[in-house]
Amino acid sequence: MKRIYLQKAKAQIARPNTIRDINKQIVLNYVRDRSPISRAEIARETELQRSTVSAIVDSLQISGMIIEIGMGDSTGGRKPTLLKLKTGTPVALGIDLTPRTTTIAVADLAGTVLEQETFSTSPNLDFMTERIIERVSSLAEKYREFDLEIGMSVPGLVDQALGRVLYVPYFNWRDWDICQRIETETGLKITIENDANATALAELWFGHEMIRKSRNFVMILVSEGLGTGIVFDGQIYRGEKGSGGEFGHMTVGGEAPVECSWGRRDCWEAHSSEKAAIARYRNLLHENDLKQNDFNITSLVELAIHGEEHAVRALKETSEYLGIGISNLMVGLSPQVVVVSGNITQAWHLIVDDLHRIAQQTVPHGLSQTIIMPSSLGDSPTLIGALGLVLARKFASAS
Amino acid sequence: MKRIYLQKAKAQIARPNTIRDINKQIVLNYVRDRSPISRAEIARETELQRSTVSAIVDSLQISGMIIEIGMGDSTGGRKPTLLKLKTGTPVALGIDLTPRTTTIAVADLAGTVLEQETFSTSPNLDFMTERIIERVSSLAEKYREFDLEIGMSVPGLVDQALGRVLYVPYFNWRDWDICQRIETETGLKITIENDANATALAELWFGHEMIRKSRNFVMILVSEGLGTGIVFDGQIYRGEKGSGGEFGHMTVGGEAPVECSWGRRDCWEAHSSEKAAIARYRNLLHENDLKQNDFNITSLVELAIHGEEHAVRALKETSEYLGIGISNLMVGLSPQVVVVSGNITQAWHLIVDDLHRIAQQTVPHGLSQTIIMPSSLGDSPTLIGALGLVLARKFASAS
DNA sequence: ATTCTTTGTTTCTCTTTACAACAAAGCTAG
């Protein structure tokens, strides 16, 4: 029951080939999700005719998206020909910019990284721009024959439609036209996205089965700040001007140990970010810590895992506030899953009970059975998110 | 870039007639939104062929959804034949249950009410069930020749898919199978929805132009409790089990003057509902009020409009908390519009400044330019919502 | 060895849009 917007009707009307586009996309996604799979099985499950599936499979093979990988076992008749995604061919170039490091990687259709390089992120915007362009151009040249597309994840506010970075709080960068620069330099198509949204997208397409199968979930990315990515009906929610999903700055009351990136002390981010956890740890040590600068969240989590009392307490206190925000999102959106991402999830066993306890307190008598789980994407979810921007578009539009 | 869910692929695949269904729906919505309009103009705007538009218009005329209303002015050639929705024919029956009154109405395709009856709502569930069924059956019988569909709005938790009322806090009704009862009794198709969601739907289809044209907005229904309805991408967001959009119960801290319907004092509803406003007014009077029971929100708003000091203060204080919740939703979802509905909006001029001030404080430097506006649906938005449930489905699927 | 199953392909029909030609109706201008 979705409203039709007349302004964009031209893009929405169905032409004779629309029908093929839709079915092509469905077949491609079957191959992606259920491979190895035969034409006949796709036909059975989709209720398309075998002849139709065959025609679509032919065209997907020609465009190099899927391949045959031999015969399957007979179930009383002719053996099925099994299909899978064509892997090993570079199709996506991902740029993952985080406050500490920047990673550039090339991946195939399955999201497998074929080549990757990392360098530390510099606060100098011009230097970073040059460096990124230089490395991307080099890789683009190397893989010239495969027409790559680029995806980029940035920890800040992004206008996805215009392809502009509006604001990166950590470095105080504003109005960065990196997309246009890369596009004119390499001629490759580029998609940019906020880090929390990119991570959410990565979970949607490449994450745990429970997440991939949920139409509605919330991603909570705990890092320097606290970002939220909302997936609604299998789609990233962006709101106006791409600033949708900044629940990190909702008011939860109280007095946080640090200011948030917008300078407030009563919002969720101020209470629950890595910065807040570290500040709590410092306060517990009564300021007799020396190594002020090189103490980071990884060290804190490390200490907590090894049982250091103060570190455990700092993390647990932080997770209580994390729980309050999560419970707000649970009552407000009642998603199927809440996914928590970031370094703090390495100490998941220390914080999971607190999260559930707070959620139970505020959400009534098991009405909603939202699952809270840590990210399943390993240690570089934002990189997978950057690559996912390209891959998701390929699977969602089937060229 | 929307994910495809294979579980439901059967429903999603494009058949030869899918193409016609899609275009039919677009043409119908043009007639609804831009009437009077000619076939040629629809063809120009949609980029469909004139012949295609003609064929679709013919079928829509045959199914009785649109009619020709004569000739328009020539612009240098043959005069266009103008089309509009066929009005005056009953197509939707709406049931609007509120804590005080229950209204049953019959409306045409344009949402114009053709007949309406109201009776006071009783806390006796069996009595209400009988009464509603009796009245609906009577109307269904009267309009037997037009096959009506039914929409129902209920102030509580609803499982839309199963067609069950899970919980109505005001009367403490649980597991009410009203839909099934009506369906077996009348044989008519029925759609049920939570009141805030129904109101949001009504605004989306029949509200102010600014709301109709916004893909993302939030409806805040201030009544006994405080409900939120969220429209994402032109679609009502329901979350799991229909309990999506209960942001009324998010934690905002502090100590509210009353308990919310879930028994908490630190959530948004406890601070900002009509109940909270009335409690504030009572507190300001230092308990020297006599008419304990028949004092309701209408009286309070009335007093405030006429300048009664305490009433104004109670409303303004309530609206400050309303503002905090609104600002949370603004930073979290950055919707195009926030629509406030309920009796309190009759004193809009008294509260609008406070709402904007709070929103300005928490949302940074004009990044998001969300508009806050009162409902534009007159004094029975939930009734229009109930009717809208039927009409929206007709326009969204074009039978 | 014969029959039944399953897979994948081929052929024909049906739906629906696109395109082009045409008729209808009206304006304009010499």
Add this chain to the structure above:
DNA sequence: CTAGCTTTGTTGTAAAGAGAAACAAAGAAT
């Protein structure tokens, strides 16, 4: 007032693509 141009709406044909059925290929079962 008639010829030419515009705009609207209709009609007829071609092309795209799914559905259905028949068929060939390949294997299992009896």
